[in-house]
Amino acid sequence: MEENSQKDKYVEIWEDNVNIKDLLMAMSLCIGFALGGYLLAFGDTPPLIFGLAGAVIGFIISSILIKPKRKLSMLKEGEE
Secondary structure, eight states: OHHHHHHHTEEEETTEEEEHHHHHHHHHHHHHHHHHHHHTOOTTSOHHHHHHHHHHHHHHHHHHHSOOOOOOOOOOTTOO
16 A cells, blocks of 8 residues: 555656656746746846746756655676
8 A cells, every 4th residue: 555655656757757746846946947037037138048047047956955766776797
């Protein structure tokens, strides 16, 4: 029963399992910063530049806040 509750927390995207909560948090951060940068653009600079900068800032923040869940181990040839 515990295995089903673990599977419900993940969704498959591009053949990889992703935690739904982490995915929504990363999406909201990136969208929020991109939209904020686009709306707060000033001067003669195109707003797209500010939107892209906001998306990069959102990506950096989400990569700091969301830690990887995988544990990789290196095996030598012949080990299992």
